[in-house]
Amino acid sequence: MSAVDATVRGAARSRRDAIAGRVVGRERELDLVLAAVAAGRDVLLEGPPGTSKSTMLRAISTNWGVPFHLVEGNGELTPARLVGHHNPARVLQEDYSDDNFVPGPLVQAMQSGGFLYIEELNRAPEDTLNVLLAAMAEREVVVPRAGTVRALPTFRLLASMNPFDNIGTSRISDSVYDRWCRLVVDYQDDREERAIVAARTGCSDDLLVADAVAITRATRVHPELRRGSSVRGAIDLVAIAVELEAMDVRSERTQLVLDASMLALSARIAVDETSEATAEQVITEIWENHFFSHPGVRRRDRTA
Incomplete structure (x- = not known):
């Protein structure tokens, strides 16, 4: 192993240990999630509530020094709420422009290089999930009348879902699953x-x-x-x-x-x-x- 390789591995291990200090247990799951986001991948965590899913992700974002944007998946999470919208009052006065566009959590996370975490992904409408597909595949999203927003390198899309809850949920399509690295998270001991x-x-x-x-x-x-x-x-x-x-x-x-x-x-x-x-x-x-x-x-x- 070269000196450069040893230095890189040592830094990665040190960062991992610092993150682990913020989480009780979950060593295997934390290693897997950290490896995925460090590799530039988006992660879907499946498991019941209260299993430290958001705790792990917040610990990583804190260590990286990037913003953490939390969004609750539900029927009201429309594409406009996720991406953003133009201020109606200003549009009437000024017409559409970049200045009167109000960014939603997806655009905010992309522009800041932060983590966008969607709780209960399978409660979001299908057309909202389709917006996520474009952001995940291309690392950019087209905002009508405002142009294209491109994500900074540290931007990640993260989500969770409870596979045991069938009330108010919808089936996740294969095309959506194909974009995620998926990890099952169960109760701790x-x-x-x-x-x-x-x-x-x-x-x-x-x-x-x-x-x-x-x-x-x-x-x-x-x-x-x-x-x-x-x-x-x-x-x-x-x-x-x-x-x-x-x-x-x-x-x-x-x-x-x-x-x-x-x-x-x-x-x-x-x-x-x-x-x-x-x-x-x-x-x-x-x-x-x-x-x-x-x-x-x-x-x-x-x-x-």
């Missing part, structure tokens, strides 16, 4: 999720964090749920439980966790259409199994 919850809440109560993560993870495999909670549920559960303890409500510890679970998780889970159970009944069952049904599990019933 128990250890990493506990580290995330502790970091996000600042909670030093390891037992509470462990309880919250265990209950939240159990929602993902419960037979009567078609959707479980992401780690955001565990984060909120801990934050609420800490505040309940501070209020000195004199509940048993286990009851306090149940109350916090109801508040933090009931909106984040979805009961299967064939089940007669309610979200509250399922959460109660998971709570009972966690604290009272597993052999060898110590009851944590100290009062707040």
Whole structure:
């Protein structure tokens, strides 16, 4: 290996380590995403919510020193909203010109060499996705009456989608898939999720964090749920439980966790259409199994 090669590899490794310091776990996924964007490729991340997809991308853009533009994919994300539009009032006075064009997030990202991140890509209309195809293939976009916008070298198109959610979504065509480097991102393991919850809440109560993560993870495999909670549920559960303890409500510890679970998780889970159970009944069952049904599990019933 030449001295130049060693220097380049060392710099790349140093940059990778700096980015990894901003993300809990996700070493393999981070390496793959970083390699793709460094190679000038656009990336589509597929996976459920709350799996650190945007965290990884923000960490990379911060390290690169480029803007991060976040757009939510939905039926209202028209080509005009994505690309931009001419100011109607000024058009009436001045006619169309470059000066009265208001750039949308796609043009802003291209002109600044930033990352454009589209959440829930499969919720965007088909004609909007077609605009993305041109930007990805040619690294430029034609704006009517304003000319052609060409992207700076660091511009990247990034997107995420939840393949398990079929409500309000549309099928992604093969021509769209063909433009992306695709990576499947699943939930992190128990250890990493506990580290995330502790970091996000600042909670030093390891037992509470462990309880919250265990209950939240159990929602993902419960037979009567078609959707479980992401780690955001565990984060909120801990934050609420800490505040309940501070209020000195004199509940048993286990009851306090149940109350916090109801508040933090009931909106984040979805009961299967064939089940007669309610979200509250399922959460109660998971709570009972966690604290009272597993052999060898110590009851944590100290009062707040």
